[in-house]
Amino acid sequence: METNPNINRLLEMLETPEAYSEQEIRNIINSDDETREAYRLMVAAKRGYIHRQTEQPTDIQAAWERFEKRHYPKPSSRIWMKVAASFIGILFVSGIAFAALRLVHQYQKPEVPQTEQTVSISKTNNTIPADTLASDTTGIQPVIYDNIPLEKMLPEIAAYYGVEVTFLNEETRQFRFHFVWNPRQDLERVVNDLNHFERLHVTLKNHQLIVE
Amino acid sequence: MIDKTILQRLFCQHYSEMIHLARTLLYDGEEAEDTVQDVFVRLMEADMLPSESKMRAYLMTAVHNGCVNRIRQKSVKEQAKNLYCTETETDMRYIEERLETLDAVCDYADSQLAEPHRTIFRLRFKEGLMLKEIALQLDMNLKTVFKYLSQSIQRVKEHFRP
Numbered sequence: 406m407e408t409n410p411n412i413n414r415l416l417e418m419l420e421t422p423e424a425y426s427e428q429e430i431r432n433i434i435n436s437d438d439e440t441r442e443a444y445r446l447m448v449a450a451k452r453g454y455i456h457r458q459t460e461q462p463t464d465i466q467a468a469w470e471r472f473e474k475r476h477y478p479k480p481s482s483r484i485w486m487k488v489a490a491s492f493i494g495i496l497f498v499s500g501i502a503f504a505a506l507r508l509v510h511q512y513q514k515p516e517v518p519q520t521e522q523t524v525s526i527s528k529t530n531n532t533i534p535a536d537t538l539a540s541d542t543t544g545i546q547p548v549i550y551d552n553i554p555l556e557k558m559l560p561e562i563a564a565y566y567g568v569e570v571t572f573l574n575e576e577t578r579q580f581r582f583h584f585v586w587n588p589r590q591d592l593e594r595v596v597n598d599l600n601h602f603e604r605l606h607v608t609l610k611n612h613q614l615i616v617e
Numbered sequence: 618m619i620d621k622t623i624l625q626r627l628f629c630q631h632y633s634e635m636i637h638l639a640r641t642l643l644y645d646g647e648e649a650e651d652t653v654q655d656v657f658v659r660l661m662e663a664d665m666l667p668s669e670s671k672m673r674a675y676l677m678t679a680v681h682n683g684c685v686n687r688i689r690q691k692s693v694k695e696q697a698k699n700l701y702c703t704e705t706e707t708d709m710r711y712i713e714e715r716l717e718t719l720d721a722v723c724d725y726a727d728s729q730l731a732e733p734h735r736t737i738f739r740l741r742f743k744e745g746l747m748l749k750e751i752a753l754q755l756d757m758n759l760k761t762v763f764k765y766l767s768q769s770i771q772r773v774k775e776h777f778r779p
Contacts, residue, residue: 449722465633
């Protein structure tokens with residue numbers, strides 16, 4: 406079979422297209438109908454073999470997951486931090502309200518000794534040694550004091566801020582509270598929050614927490 | 618914006634056919650996936666969807682147009698080197714009909730060409746080897762490889778001439 410010189414030129418060009426200008430390439434492909442048809446056939450042959458190769462089943466689920474990951478991004482950790490911060494804020498406010506209610510309720514009932522529920526604190530690892538807290542404030546979590554006597558709770562808080570505690574009234578030592586302490590807050594704010602409790606008055610004077 | 622559940626259903630229903638078309642036109646799995654994803658991104662951001670009966674045609678045309686655009690963005694040299702279609706294929710029906718003939722072209726070449734024509738044809742278009750590489754692999758003269766491939770192309774072309 407005789408070969409078409411234009412098709413031979415096409416084959417030569419396809420070996421090294423980088424050696425030709427874009428216009429030369431176009432001219433060679435479109436030299437005549439025969440050559441144009443030959444190029445179409447070569448494209449069809451390449452497509453055909455790829456068409457066969459790609460007929461294997463596609464993992465659609467994996468493809469969807471890739472799409473989802475790219476176009477439905479999950480909220481960033483920064484957003485989660487904001488959500489967590491809001492939650493802590495709500496917890497703190499509700500903690501104060503709960504403590505106030507509980508204190509009022511406790512004084513309306515006959516005195517019944519209760520067991521200290523310190524387990525909940527240690528279990529959740531919310532009580533962090535004061536020295537650790539003082540040196541590193543990153544990742545500090547609020548500490549929940551649940552039904553803990555004031556004489557146990559306040560020295561811990563005071564130690565964190567490097568102040569002493571003085572109880573002017575022995576009775577107040579045994580007051581029990583549900584209190585959420587956020588070590589990120591300054592001592593003045595903590596004192597202010599403590600003073601929301603009925604029958605408790607705390608003042609900060611000369612590096613001392615004075616409890617009346 | 619289209620609901621995620623609806624989009625996922627359409628994705629599962631049509632992805633296979635869409636990716637198949639994109640791979641066939643672009644030869645590259647990654648580029649094909651990007652093209653199909655682009656179609657679904659546009660769908661995701663749309664305010665309303667084509668009707669169920671027109672959905673397949675809409676998606677396939679969108680993939681086809683996406684592929685044509687990607688090919689058009691390549692340089693003429695790159696198009697020639699990788700044997701991309703250099704013409705603007707605008708009619709989707711024409712493309713689908715041509716897709717159906719692709720297997721027939723390969724079947725004909727595989728069954729009707731004699732050796733070594735068949736092997737040269739397959740190495741060039743299936744394996745993507747250059748003629749120099751084929752000559753080296755088959756231990757043949759480069760001019761002979763040229764001649765055999767040219768003869769094969771003319772023969773297959775004659776067979777499929779409309």
